[in-house]
Amino acid sequence: MPIESILSLDGSYGSAILALIFGAGLLLVGYRALFHPLAQFPGPRLAAISGLWQIWHYAIGDWSEVILELHQKYGKIVRLAPNELSIVDEAAMKALYGHGTTAIKGCWYSGFQPPQAAPNILATRDPKVHALVRRRIAPAFKMTAVLRLESSMQDCLDRLWQKLGKSASEGVTVDMCHAIDTLTWDIMGQLCYGEPLGSIVGADNMNLQGILNSLMTVSTVLGLMWGQLFWVDNPVTRILGIKNPIEEFFNWSSAKVREHEDADRSNVQPDMVDHFLAYRDSEGNSPSHLQVVDGAFAVTGAGADTVAIAMRSALYYLSSNPAVLRKLQIEVDQVDIGGSISYKQTQQLQYLKAVVRESLRMYPSIPAQLPRVVPAGGLSVAEHSIPSGTVVGISSLAQNRDTAVFGQDASVFNPERWLGAESEARSLEAALFNFGGIGPRSCPGRDLAMIELYKFVAQMVQKFEFELDDKERPFSAKTYFFVLQSDMRMKLARRERRAKAQAN
């Protein structure tokens, strides 16, 4: 056959194939926009026809702003991707994230599963596997176990107060992003591995937080893409020696657990890794190295930055609302007898509790929707019926500002809303969505986080006057699962009243 005819044959095949692909693409777009079961729900047009719209916003880190604007513009239910909806609805929240839910996590979470590890507590989608993993780590999170570690927590806080006191005396502004990061990494290190980790946050030799931030960025974006972690973990990346943050963070956790396994720890205060190692299943079997690493990996990854964000949120709202700060100072001063305020003392401070709740409500550490798959039988939201198999999620940021629950001032920082009748506060509390609900996949670190938060805010207010250096631009923030904040500069001064109280 002459070469020309082969070419022409190839050419016409080529055109036909192109035309077919183009036609199929058009059909798919038309179907998704007009005939798909989710076509009835409002949302950006591009989001309805392709997942690329959401991937783009996840990649540029502006999802906090996007998800709020979407719900303000379109209402309770918004279409985020061809098969995904975001919902603001208290009843749906309970159905998806409450006790007894049968909604499993969406496949986005597989982007958080380290390839070489045991099933990860956050990423595992199978409820039976998850229940076993959760049981293994549960003893370390009991309130009694956590409270036993309060003095280690206080040591970390005292180190911070010393550093901040020095900056206050020298009159230099402090980057509260870095200062609080070192605190929460110190606490997390102390509680999980028995040693502070704050000094290695951002340090050149071991930028642990930098690795975690890259992990969050990579997993958040790749979780939405076909192939997920294959993009960063494949033969080519391995030959080229391209570093994969998930593997780096995993290897670091594995080495830390190995140190515990190799040491004689009979005479030390047990930390979380000790609790994980001590676990025995119903047949008396101890966990494998990889299973213990999974616990340590998840706790270190989830337990430091989330709390740091919440602490900064409280400082931000306090310094932007001087009357609230003043009222809190007066309350805190009543229990200030010179030493550091304990967790038990914080529980007598009703205004402190209101301030912490309100700042968590306004600025959640994990603001994006947490995707779940609608189970068999579908999900009813208001007058809509959402078919099974649809990916749906509730964003804490949008849910916590639902005017139907929190009133017309839902977007205003107002701690007073928590100070009404106890039943009213309880029902507001039940409508908050900060810790992933109260079901099987909710946050096991909630109590620990609240202890850290109450102690930090009470003691900061007890010891310092503080204000934002630049009120117009308090800090920078990008959202990659967590909100990654940077550059929050504050001016500090030691509190006069304390000096007087001590002199008396």
Ligand code: HEM
């Ligand atoms: C203010 C602080 C915190 C916030 C706002 C927070 C929020 C959350 C949320 C929303 C989830 C559910 C995630 C999802 O379904 O995708 C979660 C899960 C989780 N959190 Fe937290 N968290 C905080 C502190 C902590 C701490 C201190 C620890 C550990 C020491 C921790 C460990 C975990 C773990 C291991 C999971 C996975 C649970 C599972 O899937 O069974 N968190 N957290």
